[in-house]
Amino acid sequence: MMASSYNAKEEDGHNSGASNNGGAGVVKSKKPDNTAFKQQRLPAWQPILTAGTVLPAFFVIGLIFIPIGIGLFVSSNNIKEFEIDYTGVDVNNPCYNCAKNFSWNSTTPCLCSVPFTLEQPFESNVFMYYGLSNFYQNHRRYVKSRDDSQLNGDQSALKNPSKECEPYRTSEGQPIAPCGAIANSLFNDTLELYYIDSNGTKNTIPLVKKGIAWWTDKHVKFRNPGGNNNLTVAFQGTSKPVNWRKPVYELDPSDPENNGFINEDFIVWMRTAALPTFRKLYRIIQKKSSTTPTLPSGKYLLDITYNYPVLSFDGRKRMILSTISWMGGKNPFLGIAYITVGSICFFLGVN
């Protein structure tokens, strides 16, 4: 390559240089500008790590973290939480039979009841969660297996779901609505809670099934196709997901605001979990009056319609009851971590 060897600028530069000798001052000075920026003299703050700055900083961090940690720890300890595993691995478990005899094709639901006792009363609102373990909602193929356009009520996506949904895209020649592995694996156990009072009667505890999804999910992200009018018509020409017992427009026939894609149980399921062990909000038990606890201590019965098999991949199913505080659910780790970090900083600062 003979690139860039001969260039006029150089020649001219030399030329003008030669003529310079005769008359100086004619040529304009090439002196660089005397600006702070060009001379690298911008005013600057130059922090230095000295004992005078670092140690007090540690000290302050310690002073801030320790009280926060204590506060978090205390409030976390005040939260009541109850957890029960109803997978049915154990022979003694009431759901053992349901788990063992599960068949995808069976039409009759398997029912089982798990009794339990709450030692302490649960004040304020109680939140009921179902928890799954060893369930990989965060698997890449699982996570992407959905069509947000379809879930947003887009007509063309309804009829022609995204390729990402494969292999749950079409069934029997018809597009699946909602398509994809996430929707297909919708958690469909039904949980009901009864309080057994002292005389042995079963009192149904009212479970609120609305208000369990994110506001944006419920109101922005998930839309039924063609509005909320006749869902049966709207979903005509689509097929239900293969694992489902009923089509999407029958998820909650009682409440049109909670049916189809905007069914909150469905929405909650569609918000995939970050870790293979997770819990999802199932129902809310509203506090009724200020005097009586929402869930008094005593005996309870959990009725389960066992539809959802997890044993095949060594999964677990749990039901969790929990109250919450200002910083959410029971979380002792946060408080302890804060106290630890705070103490370390404090010690560093004091030394």
Next chain:
Amino acid sequence: MTVPKDIPDKWFPIVLPLKRKKQKGLNGAKSTKKRTEEERRVRANDREYNEKFQYASNCIMTSKYNIVTFLPVNLFEQFQEVANTYFLFLLILQLIPQISSLSWFTTIVPLALVLSITAVKDATDDYFRHKSDNQVNNRQSQVLIRGSLQNEKWMNVRVGDIIKLENNQFVAADLLLLSSSEPHGLCYIETAELDGESNMKVRQSVSVISALGDPNNLASFDGEVVCEPPNNKLDRFCGTLYWRDKKYTLTNQNMLLRGCVLRNTEACYGLVIFAGPDTKLMQNSGRTKFKRTSIDRLMNTLVLWIFGFLVCMGVILAVGNAVWEREVGSLFQSYLPWDPPVDNFLFSAFLSFWSYVIILNTVVPISLYVSVEVIRLGHSYFINWDQQMFCSQCNTPAEARTTTLNEELGQVEYIFSDKTGTLTQNIMSFNKCSINGKTYGEGTDPLGPQPKRLDFTPFNPLADPNFCFYDDTLLESVKVGDTHTHKFFRLLSLCHTVMSEEKREGELFYKAQSPDEGALVTAARNFGFVFRSRTPGTITTTEMGRPVTYTLLAILDFNNIRKRMSVIVRNPEGRICLYCKGADTVLLERLHPCNQELMNITSDHLNEYAADGLRTLALAYRDLSEDEWEAWSESHRCADKAASCREDRLAAAYEQIEQDMMLLGATAIEDKLQEGVPETIAVLSLANIKIWVLTGDKQETAVNIGYSCKMLTDDMTEVFIISGHTVQSVRQELGRARERMIDLSRTRDGEKEEGMEGGFMENGFKEAQEGDGTGGGGKQLQCPSPSPSAPPPPSNLMDNISGEFALVINGHSLAHALEADMETEFVSTACACKAVICCRVTPLQKAQVVELIKKHKKAVTLAIGDGANDVSMIKSAHIGVGISGQEGIQAVLASDYSFSQFRFLQRLLLVHGRWSYLRMCRFLCYFFYKNFAFTMVHFWFGFFCGFSAQTVYDQYFITLYNIVYTSLPVLAMGIFDQDVPEQRSLEYPKLYEPGQLNLLFNKREFFICIAQGIYTSVVLFFVPCAILSNATQSTGVPLADYQTFAVTTATTLVIVVSVQIALDTGFWTVINHVFVWGSLGLYFTIMFALHSQTLFKIFPNQFHFVGSAQITLLQPVVWLTIALATAICIVPVLAFRFLKVDLKPQLSDTVRHTQLVRQKKRKPVGRSVGGAWRGVGSVSEGRLGARGSRRSGYAFAHQEGFGELITSGKNMRLSSLALANFASRHSSSWIDTLRRKKNSHAHTPPSASGESSPAPSCVSVSVPPLSNSSSVLGGTPDIPIEEDRGATLVQNTQTVAASPTQTPPASAPASEEAAVLTPAAVRAHGGDSPGGWTVTLGTVQEALFGWKTRTTASNSPGPPSVAKETSQIE
């Protein structure tokens, strides 16, 4: 991207064999493509005939692209970069749905960005090339077409055209000179553009054609030239002209090459032989070797390692995937079946490997290379903008001609410097003279009043106003008409080969081929003997206002053997006289015996002048009778016509007449040093940079300059001279030098041990020293054989040499020393020396020496020079610096950096280089850190998501993280960061050492960064993981969903890396603030925008994260998580750094701290910016008095052949014009003088070998670690020292505690003790850590303190003399 930049590379006069070979290949390839041109036939004025051959037109094209080809060609070039291809490969991988773990745009956006930035840069470069091409191609030239002159653009000039050139015009193509306006068809050209020589050269046309003269005749000229095909040999042309059935031989003497400028010639006509790309100028241009910095190479290695790491991670995760798919995934198929092509876990693992390669590729971010380029560009601009590297006299700012080497400027260990024009100004000034036994031009006494500069104008209207002379007695002597003085100046005005140019009456310009001669003639001019003009037969002068014309009878020209030149002239009265000037040794032998007394006096004067480092000449004359002249003239003619041995016979003839001369006197010319050279060298050597001077000059001159610029000092233990002519003798001399060094350093070590018995030192260190000392001694005893073939001592022995030695080696010795079997010996000897001077070296040898050091020392080398003969060395060194001085622009064009004063070098290295290195290192550390922190989270997540290559973050975050969220703060740090202010880095040259030792970014530092990054990624993943898995919103909704987790982790990551950059940034300018805060702000803004409902409504399939940011960031738990993770990431780093600064402070930390304390105490630090080197300068000036003397060799920077040119119009030969080699005289007499002087100093034993007196230099020399700073402070020693002490007390209590015990400065013995102790203590601390550069504050304190006590003890403002110290020791 690192697309090899073609450094605008010009035509090289120094045709290295290597280079030549390369270009031959290049040209060969080129010409075979077209057609091999065997010979060139050109017929004048016959375009049709010449067109048959399809010679290249005169249009040149240096641009690479045009509008159509730009995109494909540029993309093709860019994808030749490995990194770019790699990212392209990733992009293709991402298009496979089973593999794609990221959207295609996460790779294509950064890639496109990088490609387009590079493309824009290339396009701009090419645009300027187009512009310059156009400018050159559109220049006007006058072409003779059909008998009339027509203006044509250069690009339209064809081979075979006859073009007319006028004075000061550029030659448009390679021309055969046809005729000229000057007599004899002569014309003068300046070839500075071509070979860098600024003197004029003469070209002559073939005599028959020159007779044609005017254009009308030329139009009918139909000669045909047959010549060699285009080549790149600048000094050779061979061809034949056929005209009117006669053959004329053509040589280079008849050619005007493109790139030359016509001077002193009204007009000339030339026949175009080679045009455009075929011209020698273009044939000589080639692509320069692309230089890479060591950081670059390290970076590439590291990137390879990271690729390896990436593959390892991929394999681990793929194995994990295989296990998981087998154990869990296969069972989980009821909910998540395998993708269609996947039918077993192994295949799934294979795909997973590639998926992980894609998501983990961000450990080698594409933006790394582009960021590095941007930072370097920024640093280059700072160099260009530096006002303190601007020379107002020559109106040239410093220029970074390459933008890729900046950080290497901070690592230089060896500087190879040219002498003439680099260290010296190449300006000769007539300083002193001795006339008839009386010396004039007394040395100016620095203490006395500044003598008045003589004003010549009233006495002599023709005087040169720039001439300086201070001794008015000489002028008086001229005015009263002293015959000797008159004869003296008459000689100077007649005996020379200077050409004069008188544009206007009285405005004389001398064109001298050597500056020495110009200085002499100018001196004569000012003293009333004005040389006005010459013709081949006459010389016209104005003597004391009276015009006189001498008949020039003969010029007895100069050559290297004769070392003198004479003229024989006949004055208007008819008397014939021979005037001679030459080297004293030669001339004094040829004097008439009656001169004995005068000769002795003059010899003394000559010695004196030489001692002052002046270049001397002796002058003599001889009156000739008419008969003598006739007789000699006859013999001369005979000799001249002789066919064989003409040279010898001429010399004999000259010898015959240059006898029995009468001595007139002697002149002394000062070779002026450039401004600030000694100071710069002092500072640079304090920075542990070794300076080698490689010069074409004679040994004596070089050694002289070595002394005057303080490279050599009388404090030096010994200066070795290697001047053997055979391999054996060189080997012997080297061996002897090494033995002496070991010997002396052993004695010195012994001395030191004795000193240590005093118990001043820490025990551990003392032992180490002793071990070294005895070890060295033992080995020495084992092999006492002084045989010449003694094997080079083990290198570790040579490395431990203490004491200051210098080596002077001659060109022919160097040739032997550079032979393969001597190399190591030479390197180990030379590198043990503080200063090395190689004299009489050829350009090729210069390059070889540089290559040698590069090969054996693994050190960064810098070559600095100004002339064409330095080009080879500039090109072969890691960094080439060109001095844009007087010798053309050759060196500058080949260089990487250029400026106009040698002293700017210290700023370039100690300020810009140091900063660049520091910034680049900090940048790289942080860059690798942030990307590991970012990417490794995916690795940990892999264990929780079934190794499915699910990303932790939103894909947009992955796309933007490197190019938007974190790029600007680190760029700002990389461009603007400063650890200590510029003044400090000049004051404490030791601050430069971390760069030389490569301490700031090496493999160890890299692993620390990586470890920190991985640690951060662990925290970033597991802390949110642990907290969020159980956390819920206040509405009871769990926070453990993927999107919340992604937002939390990403936010934490951005905050952590921002806090980290805030910690790393040591210099917070407005820009840093804007970038750091701006990046954080930008992160939140973009995140909220991407998670907004508006975007989701438009593309529901692209923006899954709708609402996540809003909801997540409203949760207190999320913020608590972020705060916790940040604290866990940062607190250990902070603690570690603090402890490092506190317990093991580096010099820069100390300096910074001192600065801070000082600023707090007293707001403005009232020290001028340039004060540093001036301060040092004053100290070295102070030492000047104590310096010993040397005998200068005389210099007669002269070339042979000009005399002949002048006297004869014809038969000219300018064979050796290009060679600027000067006369030599082998004399070691200077060392005798040196010894004599030393004797007179009384404190050293006569041998000067230092056997029994090694101590003094030990004391005076070992201060350097900080002597510079203390000497700077020396002017006002008290205040700063107090300040420093104040700062110290906080820092390092142990060492400080030691010093107050020695405090009482009042009692003399105590202070003496301290004075002796301190340097030793400094040394001890220096040796404490590897390389001894972490001089603790305590040591600073001690050094300063010691200095202070010493100054009080010696009670003198300057540093104490050597003698004083000796007495203290004894």
